[in-house]
Amino acid sequence: MNRALLSPLLSILLLFFIAACTSQKMYNAGLSSVERGEYYRTAEKLRKAYRKDSNPQHRVEMAFQLAQAYHKLGDYGRAAIWYKNAIRRDYPDKKVIFDCAECLRAYQNFEEAKLYYQQYLELFPDDERARQGLEACDYVPLWEKNPSRYIVSPVRELSSRYSDYGVAYVGGRDNEVIFSSMRESENTGKQKSAITGEHFADLFRSEFLLQKQKWSEPELLDESRIINTEDEEGAPAISPNGDLMVFTRCRYDKSKNMGASLFATRMSRGNWSEPMLVPLADDSLIVAHPAFSPDGNTLYFVSNRGGGLGGTDIWMASREGNSFGNPVNLGKEINTPGNELFPSMDYEGNLYFSSDYHPGMGGLDIFKATKDEDGQWQVENLQVPVNSSGDDFGMTFINAEDPRGLFASNRKGSRSDDIYSFYLPPKVYRITGEIYDQETGQRLDGARVRVIATDGTNLRMRANDGKFQLKLNPETEYVFAAYRDGYLSDKLRENTIGLTDSKDFNVRLYLRPIDEPVKVENISYAFGAWELNEASKHSLDSLVQILNLNPTITIELMSHTDHVGSDKFNFELSQKRAQAAVDYLIQRGISPDRLVAKGYGETWPKKVTRELARQYDFLRRNDELTEDYINRLSVDQQEIAKSINRRTEFRVLSTDYQEEYQPER
Structure with missing residues (x-):
């Protein structure tokens, strides 16, 4: 071959060889970072290798490892x-499909x-976690x-463009915090974490400025490198006192991550002592994210030590002197096969933690665990707005009447892990009640209200201008009874049992004047008969309630017919119907001394009330539905008027009944 042609060909082959060696080297370097858990460095190296490496097997492996790295970093969009x-490249482990679904859900797609x-x-129909994800x-x-x-709000003064997390209140006070941050400081070196790509974290402190109503500029907890070192310090917990x-x-050393451990330091005369290792697991394992119980006698923490359920679990250890x-x-x-992280406790002893496995929004969600009567933990997702499509973690509480505190999140709008x-x-x-005259429809002044509740409440109050208001207690059932001289009382029930949110109740009570007959609705009989059917008995039960609510009244129960039929037949029929109703009331426990049965036949035509006039436009208020009046109506209107006359009513005879005590024999 001509040397003039051979020289360019060798140059091209040499370039291909160099490129292949370079891409192979980058590929191997990326996989080495995977083995060390260096997620940021893995993504950085494999992105470059993917652009240069045309090997199909390499490309599918790099795609998967890039996805895993972004998944670990909480960048769910890129991971998906x-x-x-x-x-698409047919990665052999089909769990990749599940991981993709998880990231898409966390990304709210x-x-x-x-x-x-x-x-x-379709491939794994019995996978419960996938089914839970689908339901989510x-x-x-x-x-x-x-x-x-x-109510969730960003705390701008404590947050930076770097990761800020793991907040702890000092001694339970609400005016001083210590937290971990990867922000730049005089302690920050040039080295960055291969895991996160940010500076190594240090502990910072901040005080709440009462006059300015904001947190002070965070400063290093110590500048002597007793606590803040060249390694990474994070997630503190401070005992209650x-x-x-x-x-x-x-x-870290130059070649590997040496794991995470817990260190303890004591405050003495305003200074922290030299931190000492808390021996809870081997050095190669993860022991992190400490939290104290409200009494300070138990330490909760996260670890992947043996005996767990998978991933990182939450553990507890009792305090024994200085260890x-x-x-x-x-x-x-x-704990689950996934990762449970960042435990904390409120002052009632409820446990809070983050998990990427318990059912939720995707990524890390915050969960609340309370113990039931049998001492078993019951776990619930705190939902929106505490949880988001990002990672939410590290809840910490101050000792206050209502739950409040701080946590970290990388939700939309955050610059990194920010503090909220x-x-x-x-x-x-609250309940607002109005009391009305049943006949006039006007609010009734001068009424009183009695309130009885399952929490022991027993009070009487005046309803000024027919209105009353009261603040109600949670998980309580209430009875409200309204009464006024010259009126029958009315009552209603409301309760706050099981309500998960605030609520305003608006109610109305209607009092009936005792000088007007009151119709008992839906009393009906077969033609020419007086036996009560089940619907009529149900209607009379409402009269039983009225009599029980007004124990000092006696009543006359009145039965009326229309004008069809002879006077004698209508009188006898109406009397039997009235007596049948009275007999039923006696069976329901009403004293016969309080009841009078009276049949009026057709002799007492109904006078049109305001309500009837509103219901039927051919009737006018106070018209009396006599036979002559009805005969002047149309055929259809006559049937309506006759049905109105066929009624059962009661009227109050007296209001001073006192039941006599009958001694047992």
């Missing part, structure tokens, strides 16, 4: 893109997430439309 890339969950369930695609949008009562701080320290006893796993109600405040306002229940 690379998972889909790996799926619910419809596409459903498709991947369904695809995965339907209920999470509902959470967003119906947020809980929590503020004398002991336990914090996480992640140690802690053997760790105990919190069990399957709390939360506040759960108390549930407020």
Whole structure:
């Protein structure tokens, strides 16, 4: 071959060889970062290698590892893109389909997430976690439309463009915090974390400036490098009296991550002592995210030590003098095959933690665990607005009447992991009542209200201008009874049992004048008969309630017919009907001394009330439905008027009845 032609060909082959060696080297370097858990460095190296490496096997592996790295970093949008890339290239482990669905759900792409969950369930129909994820695609949008009562706000003074998290109140006070931050400071070196791509975290402190109503500029907890070192310090916990701080320290050397451990330091005369290792697991394991119980006698923490359920679990250890006893796993109600992180406790002893496995919005959600009567943990998702499509974690509480405190989140609008405040306002229940004259429809002045409740409430109050208001207690059933001289009393029930949000009740009570007959609705008989049917008995039960509510009245129960038929027949029929109603009331426990049965036949035509005039436009108020009046109406109107005359009513005869005491024989 001509040397003039050979030289360019060798140059091209050499370039291809160099490029292949370079891409192979970058590929191997990326996989080495994967093995060390260096997620940021993995993404950085494999992105470059992917652009240069044309090997199909390499490209599918890189797509998967890039997806995994972004998933670990909480960048769910990018993770989903690379998972889909790996799926298109037929990545052999089909769990990649599930991981893709999880990231799409966390990224709030619910419809596409459903498709991947369904695809995965076709391959693994018994996978409960995938089924839960599919269901979450339907209920999470509902959470967003119906947020809980929590009020969540960003705390700009404590947040930076770097990760800020792991806030702890000092001694339970609300005016000083210590937290972990990857922000730049005089302690920050040039080295950055291969895991996060940010500076190594240090502990900072800040005080709340009461006059300015904001937090002070965060400053390093110590500048002497006793606590803040060249390693990474994060997630502190401070004992209730503020004398002991336990914090996480992640140690590194040039070649590997040496794991995370807990260190303890004591406050003495305004200075922290030299931190000492808290021996809760081997150095190679993760021991992190400490939290104290309200009494300071128990330390909760996160670890991947043996005996767990998978991933990282939450453990507890009892305080024994200056050390802690053997760790105990919190069990399957709390821990899962996934990762449970950042435990904390409120001052009532409820446990809060983050999990990427318990059913939720995707990513890390915050959960609340309370113990039932049997001592078993019951776990609930705190939902929106505490949880979001991002990672939400590290809830910490101050000792206050209503739950409030701080937590971290990388939700939409955050620059990285930012600090947010939360506040759960108390549930407020109020009732506003109005009392009306049943006949006139006007509000009734001068009425009184008695209130009886299952929490022991027993009070009387005046309804000025026919209105009353009262604040109600949670988980309580109430009875409101309204009464006024010259009127029959009325009552109603309301309750706040099981209500998850504040509520205003608006109610009306109607009092009937005792000088006017009161119709008992829906009393009906077969033609020419007087036996009560079941519907009529049900209607008379309402009269039983009235008599029980007004125990001092006696009544006449009146039965009326229309004008069809002879006078004698109508009198006898109406008397039997009235007596049948009275007999039923006696069976229901009403004293016969309070009841008089009277049949009036057709002799007492109905006088049109305001309500009847409103219901039938051919009737005018106070018209009397006599036979002559009815005969002047149209055929259809006559049938309506006759049905109005066929009625059962009662009227009050006296209001001073006193039941005589009958001694037992």
